[in-house]
Amino acid sequence: MQRIAVIGGTGMTGECAVDHAIEKGLSVRVLYRTEATVPERFKTASNVELVKGDAINYEDVKRLIEGVDGVCVILGTRNKLEATTELSRGTENLIKAMKEAKLTKFSIVMSSFLWRSLDEVPTVFHRLNEEHKRMLDLTKASELEWIAILPPHIADEPASGYTVAYDEAPGRLVSKYDLGKFIVDSLDQPEHYGKVCGIGKKPKAA
Numbered sequence: 001m002q003r004i005a006v007i008g009g010t011g012m013t014g015e016c017a018v019d020h021a022i023e024k025g026l027s028v029r030v031l032y033r034t035e036a037t038v039p040e041r042f043k044t045a046s047n048v049e050l051v052k053g054d055a056i057n058y059e060d061v062k063r064l065i066e067g068v069d070g071v072c073v074i075l076g077t078r079n080k081l082e083a084t085t086e087l088s089r090g091t092e093n094l095i096k097a098m099k100e101a102k103l104t105k106f107s108i109v110m111s112s113f114l115w116r117s118l119d120e121v122p123t124v125f126h127r128l129n130e131e132h133k134r135m136l137d138l139t140k141a142s143e144l145e146w147i148a149i150l151p152p153h154i155a156d157e158p159a160s161g162y163t164v165a166y167d168e169a170p171g172r173l174v175s176k177y178d179l180g181k182f183i184v185d186s187l188d189q190p191e192h193y194g195k196v197c198g199i200g201k202k203p204k205a206a
Contacts, residue, residue, distance in 0.1 A: 001069045001105075001188045003027040007055050007090065008074030010037040013109065013154055016180025017072050022047060024184065031055065031064045055090030062097045070105035070187040071098065075135075084127075088134035095142045105193075107147040107186050109179075110135055112169050112198065114150055136196070145193040147186045151179050152200060161202035164192070171200020 004021055008014040009030040021028045022045055029049045032038050042048045053060025055075060065071055073094060075087045091108065098106065110132040113121045121129050139146050151174050159177035163170045182199055186192045 001026065003029070003068045004070050004072060004184065004187065005029045005031070005065045005068045006072045006074070007031050007061075007064070007094065008076060008109075009042075009072075010039070011074060011076050012156070013176050013179055013183070014072075014074040014076075015039060016176050017074060017183045018042060018048070018180075020177075020181045021072075021184045026184070029064055029068060031060065055093060056086055058093045058097065061090070061093045062100070065094070065097055065101055065103060068103070070107075071103070072183050072187070073106060073108040074183065075109075084131055085134070087131050088138060091135045091138045095138060095144065098142075098144060104145045105187050106144060107149060107183050108135065108139055109149045109151065109183065112150040112152050115167070115169060115198075145190075147189075147192045148196045149179070149183060149186070150196060150198055152198075154179055155201075162199050163202050165198045165200075166195050167198070169198040169200060171203075174199050174201055 004026055006018055009018045010032050018028055018030055027047045029051055031051050031053055033054055051064050055061055075090050113125055113129045114132055114136055139148050152169050153173040154176050155173045157175050159175050162174055162178040
């Protein structure tokens with residue numbers, strides 16, 4: 001893995017994923033919608049290429065992933081909770097473009113609410129949860145080497161190490177830096193391919 005694309009690289013978690021990829025020495029192509037959301041450090045980094053576009057536009061996605069080895073998807077709604085299909089449409093576009101480009105590896109972030117029955121999910125999140133479910137269904141049906149990541153509360157705190165479990169949440173929170181690291185590193189970790197991964201803060205040793 002030498003060159004990756006990141007969709008959602010200007011959000012809180014996305015920035016951490018891009019920063020980690022830069023630190024690893026990867027070449028990173030970042031999709032952005034408005035320049036105001038792009039951190040200055042991305043604009044000056046020699047191994048970052050900024051691509052203006054939108055995940056709901058297939059041609060933009062196709063252009064973004066040309067020549068990369070893997071893709072990180074951290075699509076969000078920036079705290080908007082109303083009904084939307086933008087996330088699943090972006091996911092659908094990515095899968096289609098990856099198949100056309102003969103790419104196989106992508107990591108994608110959704111909500112840990114997907115492990116709960118709907119009556120356990122706060123009503124305010126129901127519509128967004130339905131959209132995340134559409135994303136997960138598309139991911140599972142893609143026949144690609146996917147890693148679905150369902151984090152709990154994403155904490156704005158320093159990295160402290162993380163633990164990963166399949167089909168369950170191993171903790172109540174995870175540092176945004178640890179999450180960003182796993183989003184990128186998992187692309188090169190075949191043990192996670194085809195898995196729905198929970199991630200949590202690593203417990204302190206007794």
